[in-house]
Amino acid sequence: MGITVEGARKRFGDFQALDDVSIDVPDGSLTALLGPSGSGKSTLLRAIAGLETLDAGTVTISGEDATAKPAQKREVGFVFQHYAAFKHMTVFGNVAFGLKIRKWSKAQINDRVHELLRLVQLDGLAERYPDQLSGGQRQRMALARALAVEPQVLLLDEPFGALDAKVRKDLRTWLRRLHDEMHVTTIFVTHDQEEAMDVAGQLVVMNEGRVEQSGSADDLYEQPATEFVMSFVGEVNRLGEHFVRPHDMSVALDRDDGAEEAMVQRIVALGFEIRVEFVLGDGTEVWAQLTRAELQKLELRESQIVYLRPGQTKSFSGDVPPPDGDGASTPQRQDGGDDAEVSAAA
Amino acid sequence: MTSSTPAKWGLRSLALGYLGLLLLAPVAMIFYKTFEHGLGPPIEAMTSPDALHAIWLTLLMVAVAVPLNTVFGVGCALLLVRHKWKGNALIDGIINLPFAISPIVVGLSLFLLYGNDGWFGPTLSEWGIQVLFSTPGMILASVFVSLPFVVRETVPVLQEIGTEQEQAASTLGANVWQTFWRVTLPAIRWGVAYGIVLTTARVLGEFGAVTIVSGSISGETETLPLFVAKAFEQFNEEAAYAGAIVLALLALTTLLLMSVGGRKAKAQGGPIPITGDTAISTSNTKEGS
Numbered sequence: 001m002g003i004t005v006e007g008a009r010k011r012f013g014d015f016q017a018l019d020d021v022s023i024d025v026p027d028g029s030l031t032a033l034l035g036p037s038g039s040g041k042s043t044l045l046r047a048i049a050g051l052e053t054l055d056a057g058t059v060t061i062s063g064e065d066a067t068a069k070p071a072q073k074r075e076v077g078f079v080f081q082h083y084a085a086f087k088h089m090t091v092f093g094n095v096a097f098g099l100k101i102r103k104w105s106k107a108q109i110n111d112r113v114h115e116l117l118r119l120v121q122l123d124g125l126a127e128r129y130p131d132q133l134s135g136g137q138r139q140r141m142a143l144a145r146a147l148a149v150e151p152q153v154l155l156l157d158e159p160f161g162a163l164d165a166k167v168r169k170d171l172r173t174w175l176r177r178l179h180d181e182m183h184v185t186t187i188f189v190t191h192d193q194e195e196a197m198d199v200a201g202q203l204v205v206m207n208e209g210r211v212e213q214s215g216s217a218d219d220l221y222e223q224p225a226t227e228f229v230m231s232f233v234g235e236v237n238r239l240g241e242h243f244v245r246p247h248d249m250s251v252a253l254d255r256d257d258g259a260e261e262a263m264v265q266r267i268v269a270l271g272f273e274i275r276v277e278f279v280l281g282d283g284t285e286v287w288a289q290l291t292r293a294e295l296q297k298l299e300l301r302e303s304q305i306v307y308l309r310p311g312q313t314k315s316f317s318g319d320v321p322p323p324d325g326d327g328a329s330t331p332q333r334q335d336g337g338d339d340a341e342v343s344a345a346a
Numbered sequence: 347m348t349s350s351t352p353a354k355w356g357l358r359s360l361a362l363g364y365l366g367l368l369l370l371a372p373v374a375m376i377f378y379k380t381f382e383h384g385l386g387p388p389i390e391a392m393t394s395p396d397a398l399h400a401i402w403l404t405l406l407m408v409a410v411a412v413p414l415n416t417v418f419g420v421g422c423a424l425l426l427v428r429h430k431w432k433g434n435a436l437i438d439g440i441i442n443l444p445f446a447i448s449p450i451v452v453g454l455s456l457f458l459l460y461g462n463d464g465w466f467g468p469t470l471s472e473w474g475i476q477v478l479f480s481t482p483g484m485i486l487a488s489v490f491v492s493l494p495f496v497v498r499e500t501v502p503v504l505q506e507i508g509t510e511q512e513q514a515a516s517t518l519g520a521n522v523w524q525t526f527w528r529v530t531l532p533a534i535r536w537g538v539a540y541g542i543v544l545t546t547a548r549v550l551g552e553f554g555a556v557t558i559v560s561g562s563i564s565g566e567t568e569t570l571p572l573f574v575a576k577a578f579e580q581f582n583e584e585a586a587y588a589g590a591i592v593l594a595l596l597a598l599t600t601l602l603l604m605s606v607g608g609r610k611a612k613a614q615g616g617p618i619p620i621t622g623d624t625a626i627s628t629s630n631t632k633e634g635s
Contacts, residue, residue: 051513071516078517084510088532097528098518142514149518 002027002185003048003153008057010043017043018054019209025187025202027062030179032200033189036232040209041189042157048187049155050074062152077146077184081158083138085130091117091141092126098149116144119178136167143175147182156188160195172199193233197221205229227316237286241315248311249288251276251298259307262286264300276300278308373594380587388588396565397585400573401592404550406481407569411488411549416542419496420531426497427504441494452490453558456483460559479561484569487555492548496541503537504530539604546600550593570596 003025010018017040025031033041046052048059050071058067066074086094092113099109117123120140130138139159146154159175160168176199179186190196196203197217204214205228213225217233224230227243236243239260252259262278265285269275274295277287288308290298300306380388391397422441426434444452460467460477470477477483511533515525531538553571560567562576570593577585 049517051517071513072519072521074517075519076517078514080510080514082510084514086511086514086529086533088535097515097520101519101524145514145518 002029002062003187004058004060005044005048006058006060008044008047008059009055010040010047010052011055016209018047018057021057021206021209021211023204023211023214025185027185028183029202030176030186030200031188031202031204032196033187033204033206034191034193034196034232035206035212036191038208039206041191041206044206045155045157045187045189048153049076049078051078075149075152077143077149077151077154079139079142079146079154079156079159081161083130083135083142083162085138085142087130089129090126091122091128091130091133094130094141095144095148097145102149112148113144116148119147120144134167135163136171139163139171143178147184151184154184154186156186158189158191161190168195175199197233203233205232207232224314230314230316235287235289237310239280239284239286239310239313242310242313243315244286244310244313246275246287246289248313249286250309250311251288251290251294251300252307252309253298254307256307256309259309262306262308264302264304264306267295267300267302278306280308376587376590376594379583380591387584388591391582391585391588392592394585396568397573397589399565400568400570400589403481403484403568404570404593404596407485407488407552407556408546408549410485411492412542412545414489415493415545416496416538418493419541419545420500420534420538422497423500423504424530427501428509441497444491444493449487449491449552449554450558453487453555456487456490456555456559460486478559479563479567481567483559484556484567487559488549488552491552491555492545495544495548496538499537499541499544500534503534507533539607543600543604547597550596550600 004023006022008018008021009016019040021040021044023044033044035041043052047054048061050059050066050069050073054067058065060066061074061076071078086097089097095113095116096109099112104112113126114123117126120143122137122140122144125133125137130141133141139162143156143159156175160171163171172195175188188199201216202214203217203220205212205220207228212232213220213229215223220229220233224233230236230243231238235246237246237249255261260280262280264276265279266277267274268277269292272292274290274292275287276290276295277285279285286308298306392401422437426438457478458464460470460483462468462471467477475482477486507530511529512525515529520528551571552569553575556569557572557575560569560572562568562572564573564576568576570589574586574589574593577583577589
């Protein structure tokens, strides 16, 4: 059940939008397709909806092969980034569209539309035209329209992308709650990792037409399978072949074996979180995420020389042995150690 | 940047003066001349059998050419915008031909094609179909000269609305036909309506092409513009002016029908037609009539 895509390929001219993509979305789940623009996430979503035909591969919806079915027959609800509201119809007309196509009776349509408008908190605006609604209201109308026909799956293509930050946050919470109530298998596309982690139970990270990794937000954050996932999901510093999260950087004032000498470049207070930027001896720029209390304890100031010890690091190249918890691997350290001292002192 | 008030008024009076001199004065003159001696003479002139036949024939041209060009125009616009294809540029160019070719030339070319020595003429007359000097030829001429308007007005609107609404309709279960009638057509209706108004005005006023193919036989192949021309040549000024007034009224009716439709949509709170379009249509059709 749910949605399965196997071996999907799609090429637009010279551009390979999907390159052998397979995903498995469990029935009733809320899954995010996360990736930068051009990663193929929207194309994959549109292929599931039948709005794009695949060059190769299969799409299975609720156990049924939908590859050859036109969009019209797939029973999916699709929500577009720019709403795709029927501008010449009222809110009521928009939500009723799919039901009219299915030849429901007037009374049935009336009941169902008003039920949905209550659900998306648009009751009272049934007679308005899309032009008379705000962006958030239009997107909720589009969602009601998609849900009206009781689709097997709900597909949302960057649904909050055109909305301002505040409305986006509200709708996010609201979508999650809606999914808890409705349990319809939902996939939504986003390039915003925070949004994906906030809303979805399962994430599929895509890059350059391929799936990099899928799993829960914790899986992706704690055990990223590739360098791309590590740097796309959450913040990361790169130290040679190793990657370390900014909150895993410990800062000490005293020289310490295995710690790296660095100079404080800039201290940025972002509310509770403090972002401290350093430059290492070899010119590498890294930053650490500290709390306000930590900063006060250290009394850091700009141009100060400190010693950084990366906590948990991760490496994705096969040649470098995975570093143990005590610190970063030694070869790199020896490379830049002397230089660092010199330049830091200068 | 707003210009100062005197400059604004200066420009306004200049525009109004220009329009008044070039457009309003001649039209007003015709109205004045027609009703100089009351309603009697023009009514009498327009109720003669030849005049009535000319009115009927003109309306017949509109009744055939406008629906044909509307259906073709919308279909062609859909083809040009929604189905990208290499041949589109060629189709696009061919559609513009009627704008580029003088109506007289159109008439002549039809004459060559359907005349007794033409490609199609002999075969068609064997089958008993008379194209030249009869209604079919005049319809052909009218369709030819008024063909581009609906296409030209619909293409930009189709491009403007994009494909997302249509895709949304298909995910909601609508087939191609349902999508067209319920989503695409309502979304482009103002472009189409404007195209229809222009087509109607063009067919109503068509003179050059129709003159050649019709032979202008009174009471048989004479449309209203031909009737007016002939009356004028024969110094029957009353009939000429009255005929001109009827033509103007027909064109005005078309415009009125469209703006009534527009106001209705506005009253319902629906999207208002692109205001630039309606504004242009008003002036253009007056020129056309």
